[in-house]
Amino acid sequence: MSGAHRETGRRARRRTRRARRAVAVVCMAIAAVLGTSVYALSAITACSGGVTTVDAAVAPELAPAVSAAAGAFNGADHRARGKCVRVTVRAAGPAGVAALLSGQIPAGAGVRRPDVWVPDSSLWLRMLARPPRAVGGPLARSPLVAAVPRSRASGTPGTWKGLLDAAEPDERRSRAVRLTLADPSRTGAGIASLLIAREREGDASFAAFARSVRESTAPDVAGEFGALAGTAARPAPVLAVPEQAVWEHNRKDPAAAVQAVYPQDGTLSLDYPFTIIDDRPGTRLFERALRGGEALGRFRAAGFRDPAGRAPGAFARTAGLAASPPAVLAEPGPALVRRTAQEWARLTLGSRMLSVIDVSGSMALPVPGSRLTRLQAIAQASQEGLALQPDDTDLGQWIFSTRLDGDRDWRQTVPMGPLGGRIGSVTRRRRILSALAGLRPKPDGATGLYDTVLDAVRYMRRTYRPEMVNTVLVFTDGRDEDPGGPTLDRTVAALRAGRDETRPVQIIVIGFGPDVDTAELRRLADATGGSVYTARAPQDILRIFGEATARRLCAPAC
Template sequence: MSGRTRGRPMVTFAAAVAGVLALTGIGGYAFAQIAGCAAEDRITLDVAAAPEIVPALAAAVRRFDGHTGTCARARLRPADPAAVSTLLSGRGGGDRPDVWIPDSTLWTAFAKPGDVRPSIANTPVVLATAAPAEPTWNLLLGPAAATAEGRPESAARGPGAQVPDPSRSAAGLAALLMADRLVAGVPDGRAVFTGLVRAIRETSAPTVEQAFATSGAARDGAVVVASEQSVFRHNRTRPGVRAYGAVPREGTLSLDYPFMIVVREGDRVSAAEKLERELRGERTRADLSGHGFGIGTAEPSWTPKADDVQRIAQAYARLSLPTRLLVLFDISGSMGEEVSPGLDRLQATAQVGRIGLHLLADDSEIGVWEFSTDLRGSQDWAERVPIETLGARAGSGTQRQRILDDLGRLKVKESGDTALFESLLAAFREVKLTYKPEMVNTVLVFTDGRNDHPGGPGFDRTLADLRAEYDAAQPVQVILQGFGDDVNVTELTELAEATHGIVQVARTPAESKRLLLEAMSRRVCTPGC
């Protein structure tokens, strides 16, 4: 009896509190705090999202914050997906978010964020142009293929392709993945890929707004890799400079905005799951659609594997390194042998050199030597063009044009022998002495492949010197391309391998070109090839 008497005031007090709450409009959330969720109320979820999707999620986060019975809050902030990926991989500093909504699952190839859940939105990667078109990835690959085939520089430049930096943009990375897929098995496919990387590096990584903000960009026929949603956003904010985005006929990848729970503490995971339910609700779907996003998970024609994503990203990083290259041309008498009507060995290798030059960006540093015997007194090699940046001014033109012009003036020394070993050592030492760590430092030698200079160092001494002087901390790689049937492959292979380089043997001009393009693309694995 006494127990029932003592219980009545408590029931009365609770009812009174509930009545006050109802009258004041504080409602069930405040009552839940009084009932015991004050500890949970201290949870503030840190939600890092790709910047372009933040406006579409803002209302959903406000609904989550005010939801009855939800004691957690969410702090939604824009965050560069590449930066968060670096952070979660352990290579960057800063606080890990509780929830991460990047623009693409591709970033999970570099960092394992925790619980990766299905996408909340999607948008395909498209090619945007200044006029309606039925685009194809050949708008990007065509100019690169022209370079690989040795067509004129004007043809190789193409329609001004602009690709966002693949190291920072999922759309740019998706473009490279598509390119890799399309050139697989194609003759000179690696060279085409290398040419595409050059084109990307030489073009700034603009937004759609930057690319189409001027009449000049439209008039020049710019082709911009972008997401469909970014084209939508551009047209809504700048209707006077309209862009047209379409999926290439070969297919594409999509940005898929997965919901990732990074945090592992139980109460925070529970709060993140509640937020996820809000972001998948009908009102959020409507918000996303209103901002130009597709809803949920797209149905891709293919899904890149994590290993492929890493491989392409690493290839881009390696191929993006500027080259520092000293090229040696053998001008000994045997290089005058005709290899096709009206074309001798030296002329053929000079043509190949021109093609290789087109694959190099303007910030590459290139120089040219020739070698035979007694070219400068008793010296068997001579500098024709000093190593300089290709885009640098040289007289009335650039270093690139200076080299192109010089290659047309190479002449065979009919009485000259092949002082290969001595010239190779001199070139290796020159590049090592002037080594630049931010570049790929290489010596490339075109020769008919056999040292026949009795006055210079022999094979054993040359090999010993290369092995002793090679420095893995400052690697200088030697690439030797022999032309013809007299190449001493055994000797040249040992010399190249002393510097982690390669030997190539060509018997026709076409084969020489193909081998050089392979060598240029080989930087993907240098120096661990």
């Protein structure tokens, strides 16, 4: 080969390396912008014969390590059936994928079906009536432990039985510890905690346990650590968390490091099974890569045990963690897993909604193809949707336009409270139905959307109830038209500034009619992790109610 050709080849290789580095930077930027998602994209290299892409939805805590492994896999130019295989990895809450596979989320709800799923626990697979057939073994493990402030570790019961007894008051004593769980409807750690409680408590005591801990349930594992604030308080805080979460917390916040208590009566582990939903070319190649030494090294570096339960070498040198494997409980069967999850839902699930309805002048416009005005259509659909809510749903109602109450753009029509509760001589349900029937547009009213939404979210955050899903439900047919109110940028900034992941209040916006500014509404909803729907006909609104309810299972990572 001539010198000129050798020099040309070196330049080409340098260009390829620079291109790969540039793509890596772009990938990190995408992950930073999207926040809840991690993407592994391939370097742009020549690929004759086309490309096949494998979409992998991975439990958020494992997703960064899987993403890094996928990046290495993509860079190796694997091929299947004559095509280059490229893997994309996204962080996805396991509840959303499980709801999708079980048919709870409608096909049109905007939740993407993955080719590969790595949930945090195989318990999700046992809850499915028709689990995927191609379920591999675990990629990693993380046993459930009790995390406590180090100053209180010596006084913490050393068994789950002791912890559960200490967390539940009775007629003779108050509870000695405040046990916090991750939401069992959204996390494998939460489900595992419930199953341990059921095993230790039995049927009669389980209901009492569920009622006693529902107020201290966090949305996810990361949110549990918020319960450690004010560690001198009584009762003492105890978190049921995966061991890896202790590793991650102590690494990020060593000043507030916690101790992992490994229950002597045994525990369950998160096991991160590699699950093939759609056996596309290349999925088996990727699975083999994730079971290789390089990927296992990435998982250990992130604080996970290997599939056999062996701890990362760093655990032996890390205070607060133990390298030896804990005692293991028997794995629960599918029937017990489903029953326990269903019982928790019946005992604890509640909704708390503030309905905010636009009554500006444009709501008097007719709905094409019907005899209804826009406001009448929304009121009619809301009345039908109300019939679907149980009596223990907390609901309040506001209406808004401009200057409805002095200089204020909104007015309360029904105060917040349970639908079955009474307001004077009638139930709140009856009062809301009556208020809906009496809605009238304000003829000269504009749309004071931004300050109304801000006040509604602030109210729901101020009066937050942790045992309920707290939502602001906004009905509008247009965009903000209040020159005296805040700008969109200021409103979004204020919503973000007040956001607390341990006390989430989401905005669900239903835009009705052809004048809706979807981009504007989406910015408002995104600032709270909420969602936007558009309706063209009254029947669309009831469908949207169902979709919005289904998406609660996977928010905010849908």
